[in-house]
Amino acid sequence: xxxxxxxTLLPGMASAALVDDAINAFTGGAEAGSDGITLIAxxxxxxxxxxxxxxxxPGAEAIIVLAAGNPNPGVATFNFGPASGxxxxxxxxxxxxxQDVIAIARMPDGTFRRAQQEVKVTxxxxxx
Amino acid sequence: xxxxxxxxxxVPREASAGDVVSIRTLISHPMESGQRRDGxxxxxxxxxxxRFTCDFNGENVIDVTMEPSISTNPYxxxxxxxxxxxxxxxxxxxxxxxVYEETADITVA
Amino acid sequence: xxxxxxxxxxxxxxxxxxxxxxxxxxxxIHITDIHAQTQPIYFRxxxxxxxxxxMTGLAPHIVGADFRAAYGxxxxxxxxxxxxxxxxxxxxxxxGRMGGLDRIATVINAIRADRPEALLLDGGxxxxxxxxxxxxxxxxxxxxxxxxxxxxxTSHWEFTxxxxxxxxxxxxxxxxxAFLGQNIFDAMWDEPVYEDYRIYERGGTSVAVIGQxxxxxxxxxxxxxxxxxxxxxxxxxxxxxxxxxxxxxAEVVVLLSHNGFDTDRKIAADVPGIDxxxxxxxHDALPEPVQVGNTFLIASGSHGKxxxxxxxxxxxxxxxxxxxxxxxxFSDVIAPDPEMSALVAETRAPFxxxxxxxxxxxxxxxxxxxxxxxxxxDVICNALxxxxxxxxxxxxxxxxxxxxxxxxxxxREDIFNAxxxxxxxxxxxxxxxxxxKIVLEDVADNIFNPDPYYQQGGxxxxxxxxxxxxxxxxxxGNRITNMTLLETGEPIDPAETxxxxxxxxxxxxxxxxxxxxxxxxxxxxxxxxxxxPNNTVDVVSG
Ligand SMILES: [Mn+2]
Ligand SMILES: [Mn+2]
Numbered sequence: 082x083x084x085x086x087x088x089t090l091l092p093g094m095a096s097a098a099l100v101d102d103a104i105n106a107f108t109g110g111a112e113a114g115s116d117g118i119t120l121i122a123x124x125x126x127x128x129x130x131x132x133x134x135x136x137x138x139p140g141a142e143a144i145i146v147l148a149a150g151n152p153n154p155g156v157a158t159f160n161f162g163p164a165s166g167x168x169x170x171x172x173x174x175x176x177x178x179x180q181d182v183i184a185i186a187r188m189p190d191g192t193f194r195r196a197q198q199e200v201k202v203t204x205x206x207x208x209x
Numbered sequence: 210x211x212x213x214x215x216x217x218x219x220v221p222r223e224a225s226a227g228d229v230v231s232i233r234t235l236i237s238h239p240m241e242s243g244q245r246r247d248g249x250x251x252x253x254x255x256x257x258x259x260r261f262t263c264d265f266n267g268e269n270v271i272d273v274t275m276e277p278s279i280s281t282n283p284y285x286x287x288x289x290x291x292x293x294x295x296x297x298x299x300x301x302x303x304x305x306x307x308v309y310e311e312t313a314d315i316t317v318a
Numbered sequence: 319x320x321x322x323x324x325x326x327x328x329x330x331x332x333x334x335x336x337x338x339x340x341x342x343x344x345x346x347i348h349i350t351d352i353h354a355q356t357q358p359i360y361f362r363x364x365x366x367x368x369x370x371x372x373m374t375g376l377a378p379h380i381v382g383a384d385f386r387a388a389y390g391x392x393x394x395x396x397x398x399x400x401x402x403x404x405x406x407x408x409x410x411x412x413x414g415r416m417g418g419l420d421r422i423a424t425v426i427n428a429i430r431a432d433r434p435e436a437l438l439l440d441g442g443x444x445x446x447x448x449x450x451x452x453x454x455x456x457x458x459x460x461x462x463x464x465x466x467x468x469x470x471x472t473s474h475w476e477f478t479x480x481x482x483x484x485x486x487x488x489x490x491x492x493x494x495x496a497f498l499g500q501n502i503f504d505a506m507w508d509e510p511v512y513e514d515y516r517i518y519e520r521g522g523t524s525v526a527v528i529g530q531x532x533x534x535x536x537x538x539x540x541x542x543x544x545x546x547x548x549x550x551x552x553x554x555x556x557x558x559x560x561x562x563x564x565x566x567x568a569e570v571v572v573l574l575s576h577n578g579f580d581t582d583r584k585i586a587a588d589v590p591g592i593d594x595x596x597x598x599x600x601h602d603a604l605p606e607p608v609q610v611g612n613t614f615l616i617a618s619g620s621h622g623k624x625x626x627x628x629x630x631x632x633x634x635x636x637x638x639x640x641x642x643x644x645x646x647x648f649s650d651v652i653a654p655d656p657e658m659s660a661l662v663a664e665t666r667a668p669f670x671x672x673x674x675x676x677x678x679x680x681x682x683x684x685x686x687x688x689x690x691x692x693x694x695x696d697v698i699c700n701a702l703x704x705x706x707x708x709x710x711x712x713x714x715x716x717x718x719x720x721x722x723x724x725x726x727x728x729x730r731e732d733i734f735n736a737x738x739x740x741x742x743x744x745x746x747x748x749x750x751x752x753x754x755k756i757v758l759e760d761v762a763d764n765i766f767n768p769d770p771y772y773q774q775g776g777x778x779x780x781x782x783x784x785x786x787x788x789x790x791x792x793x794x795g796n797r798i799t800n801m802t803l804l805e806t807g808e809p810i811d812p813a814e815t816x817x818x819x820x821x822x823x824x825x826x827x828x829x830x831x832x833x834x835x836x837x838x839x840x841x842x843x844x845x846x847x848x849x850x851p852n853n854t855v856d857v858v859s860g
Binding site: 121123124125127128131133171179201203204 | 505508533534535536537541548549550551554756757760763764767769771772774794
């Protein structure tokens with residue numbers, strides 16, 4: 082166990098309102114379906130400072146990624162151009178503690194698709 | 210301007226027409242979030258790369274808007290479809306106005 | 319049943335233990351989590367091994383009488399001794415030590431005599447856990463497992479030797495087993511670093527073995543020792559690799575895993591196409607496979623106590639049948655293989671004098687396993703408090719470490735068997751009550767999260783000098799209550815600062831004497847180690 086770990090107490094978490102605002106700014110308040118989008122993130126982050134994530138929404142124009150528990154929930158917006166080979170991308174993100182990562186895709190027909198996953202950021206465990 | 214900013218890209222050198230190729234990019238950059246404080250308790254100002262683009266022969270592949278929650282040394286993996294021999298242009302835009310660029314050529318048979 | 323009667327008549331025989339030939343056309347031999355134990359040892363299985371969520375009451379989360387009932391094991395029998403904690407000391411005196419690499423070699427040779435093409439697979443946690451392994455940076459175990467002609471291995475504690483050392487071994491050209499791990503990635507470019515799998519042609523059949531290293535290396539162990547590596551479950555990729563090996567003609571797919579049992583049980587349900595999962599890390603030993611859909615999970619224990627033989631019937635590109643035998647390695651029954659005995663003696667010779675020195679005596683049973691405490695850890699916590707002048711001690715919930723039975727001398731080797739690892743510094747820090755609560759809650763959630771994908775295996779951090787109440791079924795942040803400083807009986811004050819000693823910190827630059835020196839000094843002072851029943855953790859549920 083990393084019992085001697087210096088825990089940096091986290092800055093204030095984003096309010097649910099901030100997350101809703103960020104979502105509405107992208108969707109204009111439209112409902113999002115859950116099919117046709119994949120978000121891959123680890124269940125347990127190895128390091129909250131660099132958490133690998135992957136989003137994939139075939140045919141999407143754009144995908145936003147939000148970290149619902151960060152002081153500022155916005156993470157990135159991926160806009161796919163005509164030369165994109167797939168509407169998918171991977172990156173690494175910071176997570177200030179255990180929270181949901183949310184991905185929402187905007188499709189050419191104006192509909193939206195949403196996926197989310199909880200990621201645990203832990204100070205350590207001990208193994209067998 | 211952040212020190213020692215080095216862009217790196219990994220792109221296949223060759224492909225067949227119509228192939229979807231995987232592209233990976235990495236740029237060394239501290240991505241100062243604006244959330245941290247220095248030893249005197251003062252907020253360290255935000256200084257991040259806020260946008261990354263990749264174009265192939267002038268046509269856009271991906272255009273990413275970035276927030277401080279992107280990790281230090283931003284990494285992206287994505288894919289492009291290539292129909293002809295040409296050049297990928299990668300561009301990173303820093304908060305401080307700096308622009309970092311890299312290119313990679315691919316031969317399409 | 320039968321073994322018990324034979325044992326009672328002192329007629330337990332090697333042939334009874336190893337068994338005869340199996341059916342089928344593909345034979346797997348599995349050994350895992352030996353933790354560098356080359357000698358026969360005592361190892362008490364857990365008294366507490368709670369399952370939560372969907373795993374409640376399911377194997378391997380059954381102990382003692384429930385375990386005997388589930389598998390038809392007679393109380394007091396040889397298998398009761400091997401598989402449960404019940405009446406351990408007295409059964410240990412009856413049945414003796416288990417394991418020993420020379421006995422394991424005999425078992426493997428017997429299976430190979432029957433099935434020359436059997437695949438020998440090692441689940442990892444092989445190169446760490448003893449004084450010789452520590453001193454030789456795992457070389458003794460590499461040499462000995464090379465001599466066993468192991469076909470493939472995966473890993474966990476191996477990386478606590480440092481990535482450079484692992485690479486020296488793997489790339490040095492002298493490692494016999496394939497070093498597999500589909501989930502070990504280069505952290506910078508996100509590329510696999512080692513082999514994902516091997517495909518073997520055995521018994522006219524194409525057998526794929528996919529490796530899965532411990533997913534949470536950088537959290538559970540010091541990430542600074544392997545800074546360029548990333549692990550993780552990577553189950554989407556695992557599914558791709560399964561499809562890939564099927565595409566390459568594999569007729570049967572084996573996952574050689576160090577995920578831990580519950581995680582693998584869920585993997586079996588979520589990743590299609592795996593026929594057999596050879597599990598590891600959580601040190602469970604089960605006498606029968608656990609079936610999940612069309613996948614069979616095998617749990618082969620730890621510390622060399624058991625060898626699993628798995629016979630698969632593979633016909634027309636698909637597994638049609640499975641037969642499994644958990645072979646208990648009773649060291650007084652199975653004859654040592656002379657060649658392996660000699661090799662083991664060679665690896666131990668340089669350290670023999672140092673290891674055999676008697677430091678004290680065991681007045682009571684010293685063991686490791688259990689969700690909340692173990693008497694070996696009580697000794698370690700007592701040593702930390704007395705030798706480092708602390709109010710509270712923390713010892714990690716490791717599941718490795720051989721047991722010592724009452725009346726036995728405690729040698730330096732015994733101390734190292736419970737402590738030998740590469741980040742042994744016994745730190746002394748100040749921590750607030752609030753921080754201690756955060757630590758306990760965090761570790762508890764890593765063990766008792768109802769979703770196995772959010773668990774890391776291991777047991778609760780052991781605490782000395784402080785008692786607490788735990789409700790494993792409560793939500794994260796609400797499991798731990800009634801934290802009490804034992805020296806005063808006062809509740810722990812979140813704002814108060816306490817002097818805490820511990821060891822095995824994952825932080826770089828941790829300072830302090832090595833834990834084995836701290837424990838040795840303590841045992842020299844007390845002479846005979848007696849540990850009273852530990853009542854300081856109050857486990858409640860609901
Ligand atoms: Mn282990
Ligand atoms: Mn392990």
